[in-house]
Amino acid sequence: MELLCVGGMNKLFTGNSLLGLCQRQCNQIQAGESSPHLPAPTSWFSTRKSPGQLWEEHRRSHFFPGTLPKPFIWADPGTIITMGRPVTIWCQGSLQAESYHLYKEQVSQLLGMWVAWNFRDKARFSIKSMSPNSAGQFQCIYNSSSGWSERSDYLQLVVTGMYSKPSFSAHPSPIVASGGNVSLLCNSKDTMDTFHLLKEGGAGPPQHRESRFSAGRHQAVFPVDSVNISHGGIYRCYGSFRFSSHVWSHPSDHVDLKVTGTFEKPSLSAHPGPSVTLGENVTLQCRSESWCDTFHLFKEGFIAPPQHLHWQNNTGPFQVNFTMSLVNSVHAGTYRCYSSHSTSPYLLSQPSDPLELIVSGANVTSLNAELGTMNRIVFLKEKREGKQAES
Numbered sequence: 001m002e003l004l005c006v007g008g009m010n011k012l013f014t015g016n017s018l019l020g021l022c023q024r025q026c027n028q029i030q031a032g033e034s035s036p037h038l039p040a041p042t043s044w045f046s047t048r049k050s051p052g053q054l055w056e057e058h059r060r061s062h063f064f065p066g067t068l069p070k071p072f073i074w075a076d077p078g079t080i081i082t083m084g085r086p087v088t089i090w091c092q093g094s095l096q097a098e099s100y101h102l103y104k105e106q107v108s109q110l111l112g113m114w115v116a117w118n119f120r121d122k123a124r125f126s127i128k129s130m131s132p133n134s135a136g137q138f139q140c141i142y143n144s145s146s147g148w149s150e151r152s153d154y155l156q157l158v159v160t161g162m163y164s165k166p167s168f169s170a171h172p173s174p175i176v177a178s179g180g181n182v183s184l185l186c187n188s189k190d191t192m193d194t195f196h197l198l199k200e201g202g203a204g205p206p207q208h209r210e211s212r213f214s215a216g217r218h219q220a221v222f223p224v225d226s227v228n229i230s231h232g233g234i235y236r237c238y239g240s241f242r243f244s245s246h247v248w249s250h251p252s253d254h255v256d257l258k259v260t261g262t263f264e265k266p267s268l269s270a271h272p273g274p275s276v277t278l279g280e281n282v283t284l285q286c287r288s289e290s291w292c293d294t295f296h297l298f299k300e301g302f303i304a305p306p307q308h309l310h311w312q313n314n315t316g317p318f319q320v321n322f323t324m325s326l327v328n329s330v331h332a333g334t335y336r337c338y339s340s341h342s343t344s345p346y347l348l349s350q351p352s353d354p355l356e357l358i359v360s361g362a363n364v365t366s367l368n369a370e371l372g373t374m375n376r377i378v379f380l381k382e383k384r385e386g387k388q389a390e391s
Helices: 017-031 051-060 364-390
Strands: 072-076 080-082 087-092 099-104 110-115 122-127 136-144 155-160 167-171 175-177 182-188 194-199 207-210 212-214 217-224 233-241 244-248 255-260 267-271 275-277 282-288 294-299 307-310 318-324 333-341 344-348 355-360
Touching (some): 072 136, 072 155, 087 099, 087 136, 087 155, 099 122, 167 233, 167 255, 182 194, 182 255, 207 217, 255 333, 267 333, 267 355, 282 294, 282 355, 307 318
Parallel strands (some): 080 155, 155 244, 175 255, 255 344, 275 355
Antiparallel strands (some): 087 122, 099 136, 136 155, 182 217, 194 233, 212 217, 233 244, 233 255, 267 282, 282 318, 294 307, 294 333, 333 355
């Protein structure tokens, strides 16, 4: 792990090298000297203590709880970092702070020390390239002439990208009626012990579930009950092993969870009609009486994502046309459409009344066979794309 441990220095100091750092800094401060790596000492910071005394104070702080208010610890840009990317851990304390100390896992493992030069009330500890060794549980403290602070709350720092991505899906569908229930399933062929669910832009912490072995895969189910508008959004899942809970897999492909029932339902009609001869063209028109700019066409029993069209006519009615050319038996079935606003893409209207599209000359057997084939093609395509992304 590479940490920026001292204000203004791009150097790594860990373990016993911190004692040498204390010695060099105290010598410079007491001599009134500046350093090519450190700014000149400022009038508010001074010490009459020897390096040994400073080091002894640091060691004693492990065993005696501090009395000053605990600092606030956070990570920028966040606590879940892709392998190889940089992250900065910040510790904010007091304007009277003389030094800050960062610990990992246990308070006895000192990772870095920041002497309060250019920042008085906070310190930064920079990890230039995130790795499994960088991940873990962190705390920080600070000291001043009045003594030591309490320890900060724990910061859980996670690295992702260590293992192959899991599969991720919504059941029975990623389109859920407000008040309904949906299950988000995360699974992997690897023997992962735990799966983690994250919502993009979500304010809450990740959810965690222990895996269960079923149908040849390790999996976990995240139930979402009584769905409301706050549940709409982009979700991903990760996997990890019990022996390294802060080291996660690559992220899964995302699931866009859409919540219906927010707006009035649109109408859906077929032109020239809902009964079409094999090989002809048909247009499904979705129309709304209230303002909206996006329409979604959904076919029951079809696992492919809904089709989307944006309303283009700024003066005409709120409607779009979904055109199907050279209709065959696969196009037959039950359709519904939804409307939404581009400002809230995961909140949909109530569903339109169902429209049954009948294709003359297509019998039920061939329809079911072709629909099964199309669903399998979509499944195999997603599986192939997932393998390509893993490689």
